[in-house]
Amino acid sequence: MGQGEKDSADNLVSPSDDRNELQVEDLRVKERCFEQREALPGEPRCVICGRYGEYICDQTDDDICSVECKTALLARIAAETKIPVKAPARVKVPFGDESFCVRDNNFPDIPSLHASQIASLRNKLDICVKGEAIPDPIMCFSSCGLPEKLVHNLDAAGYTMPTPVQMQVIPASISNRSLLVSADTGSGKTASFLVPIIAHCSRRELQQSESKRGPLAIVLAPTRELCLQVEDQAKVLGKGLPFKTALVVGGDPLAQQIYRIENGVELIVGTPGRLIDLLMKHNVDLTDVSVFVLDEVDCLLERGFRDQAMQIFRALSCPQVMMFSATIHPEIEKLSNSLLNNMIHISCGNPGKPNKSVRQVVIWVESKQKKQKIFEIIKSKQHFKPPAVVFVSSRVGADLLSEAITAATGLEVISIHGEKTMKERRERLRRFLTGEVSVVVCTGVLGRGMDLVKVHQVILFDMPNSIDEYIHQVGRASRMGKEGVAIVFVNEEDRKLFGELAQVLKTAGAPIPRELSNSKFTSSVSLGTDRKRKLSSRAHS
Numbered sequence: 001m002g003q004g005e006k007d008s009a010d011n012l013v014s015p016s017d018d019r020n021e022l023q024v025e026d027l028r029v030k031e032r033c034f035e036q037r038e039a040l041p042g043e044p045r046c047v048i049c050g051r052y053g054e055y056i057c058d059q060t061d062d063d064i065c066s067v068e069c070k071t072a073l074l075a076r077i078a079a080e081t082k083i084p085v086k087a088p089a090r091v092k093v094p095f096g097d098e099s100f101c102v103r104d105n106n107f108p109d110i111p112s113l114h115a116s117q118i119a120s121l122r123n124k125l126d127i128c129v130k131g132e133a134i135p136d137p138i139m140c141f142s143s144c145g146l147p148e149k150l151v152h153n154l155d156a157a158g159y160t161m162p163t164p165v166q167m168q169v170i171p172a173s174i175s176n177r178s179l180l181v182s183a184d185t186g187s188g189k190t191a192s193f194l195v196p197i198i199a200h201c202s203r204r205e206l207q208q209s210e211s212k213r214g215p216l217a218i219v220l221a222p223t224r225e226l227c228l229q230v231e232d233q234a235k236v237l238g239k240g241l242p243f244k245t246a247l248v249v250g251g252d253p254l255a256q257q258i259y260r261i262e263n264g265v266e267l268i269v270g271t272p273g274r275l276i277d278l279l280m281k282h283n284v285d286l287t288d289v290s291v292f293v294l295d296e297v298d299c300l301l302e303r304g305f306r307d308q309a310m311q312i313f314r315a316l317s318c319p320q321v322m323m324f325s326a327t328i329h330p331e332i333e334k335l336s337n338s339l340l341n342n343m344i345h346i347s348c349g350n351p352g353k354p355n356k357s358v359r360q361v362v363i364w365v366e367s368k369q370k371k372q373k374i375f376e377i378i379k380s381k382q383h384f385k386p387p388a389v390v391f392v393s394s395r396v397g398a399d400l401l402s403e404a405i406t407a408a409t410g411l412e413v414i415s416i417h418g419e420k421t422m423k424e425r426r427e428r429l430r431r432f433l434t435g436e437v438s439v440v441v442c443t444g445v446l447g448r449g450m451d452l453v454k455v456h457q458v459i460l461f462d463m464p465n466s467i468d469e470y471i472h473q474v475g476r477a478s479r480m481g482k483e484g485v486a487i488v489f490v491n492e493e494d495r496k497l498f499g500e501l502a503q504v505l506k507t508a509g510a511p512i513p514r515e516l517s518n519s520k521f522t523s524s525v526s527l528g529t530d531r532k533r534k535l536s537s538r539a540h541s
């Protein structure tokens with residue numbers, strides 16, 4: 001046992017005094033939370049992480065599983081009793097220092113892990129990384145020197161432990177590296193970029209004069225609704241910190257947005273078009289913007305948005321760029337590698353596939369029968385699980401279908417799409433999120449990134465244009481591993497997606513409609529034993 005380990009072991013009291021009966025390895029105090037096993041029924045539980053509370057904290061008498069959780073516990077108590085803990089300055093970590101987080105000056109008790117331990121930890125958490133000198137994942141929010149108020153806000157929001165994507169992205173981001181992150185829908189990517197941004201902004205604020213308050217970070221997202229949601233979450237997590245935000249989306253008056261920015265904000269959240277508009281019409285000082293986030297990067301780098309996103313990128317001076325999506329293809333990797341140096345690629349869970357927690361029920365329905373089918377589902381107590389989101393492919397289709405469902409079922413149904421005014425979109429989304437209305441029919445505006453926490457059922461009335469959009473729309477039925485169901489209508493009109501859809505269903509072990517599996521458009525996909533050779537039985541008869 002090294003000196004550091006001995007010192008920390010001295011501060012923990014084992015509940016069992018009869019140490020002689022223990023195996024030698026049992027005497028080693030667990031340094032890291034993940035080294036501890038789960039608690040068995042009736043055993044003490046760690047007050048921080050819930051694992052086996054093998055030790056008693058000498059300062060609080062609480063059950064605790066490891067030195068790491070003891071440190072987290074004491075940090076939490078310090079925050080609650082408002083003992084000021086000086087936040088460490090944002091440092092440029094020299095390349096080669098792989099364990100910035102665990103060697104944080106605030107937490108000298110926690111030693112670094114060996115490379116093999118880190119690899120096994122990543123393996124356990126389903127985290128894959130690519131790049132040089134990648135910082136170690138963190139196990140709790142308090143272990144990488146975040147401002148205490150931010151840790152408090154995370155706790156108050158119910159974020160007791162970071163999700164795997166947050167465990168890896170937060171330390172990587174704090175080390176100022178550019179990142180390309182792919183992770184499942186609903187896995188917590190938003191906080192993984194907001195936490196380091198808020199930490200960065202609140203620290204820089206301490207060092208800068210009050211008069212100079214140019215934005216420090218920009219988050220781009222493809223839809224107004226998603227921007228609204230990201231800004232809301234930023235406000236919740238940055239509460240009480242010197243951290244102000246501006247929402248820059250179309251449909252709201254530009255003058256108000258300019259006024260807000262002029263009064264000093266740290267973060268701008270916006271859609272590419274409106275942000276370009278604002279930057280062209282008004283002189284916003286972007287000199288201090290050092291963090292640029294592209295949320296739903298694959299969508300933002302598609303043809304419609306790419307020029308605008310690149311224009312904003314070029315207006316910034318060498319920012320740290322963080323890119324996120326549940327669907328990232330090799331072209332995006334190639335493009336980002338060509339734009340940025342020394343990037344880290346992070347992949348968590350099962351990106352590029354529908355979330356495993358969503359059961360996909362694909363039904364073959366001819367176009368003329370679709371309305372009748374959805375009425376049946378919504379009228380069925382067994383199949384209708386409100387609140388539900390119905391995705392369609394056109395704005396007019398959204399209006400017509402919402403009216404038709406109301407007429408057929410008596411339920412109040414609203415539509416949301418890009419032709420509504422911003423005021424209407426906001427108000428309708430509010431009514432849906434607060435439960436006033438239980439069904440919304442929408443176009444892809446709610447398909448990506450929207451955190452519709454209470455929704456566990458989505459109906460894809462029209463198949464989207466690509467399998468990526470399918471993955472995102474299906475993903476609205478589950479957040480943080482909660483179970484959901486996606487009912488999907490398909491017919492011959494969707495044939496261009498048959499191959500990919502059949503593959504996705506096969507991988508998920510979901511039933512494939514006979515018409516789909518027998519279609520010539522799926523013939524390139526091996527559907528295994530589901531495809532029986534018809535002639536074999538006749539040959540024997």
Ligand SMILES: Nc1ncnc2c1ncn2[C@@H]1O[C@H](COP(=O)(O)OP(=O)(O)OP(=O)(O)O)[C@@H](O)[C@H]1O
Pocket residue numbers: 158159160161162163166183184185186187188189190191325326448449450451453475479480
């Ligand atoms: N550490 C955490 N503990 C508890 N809940 C969390 C944590 N991090 C995020 N969440 C919650 O998980 C949900 C999903 O998070 P988020 O919207 O960031 O997912 P996402 O990965 O961006 O998904 P998508 O790809 O669909 O946009 C949200 O309701 C969020 O509040």
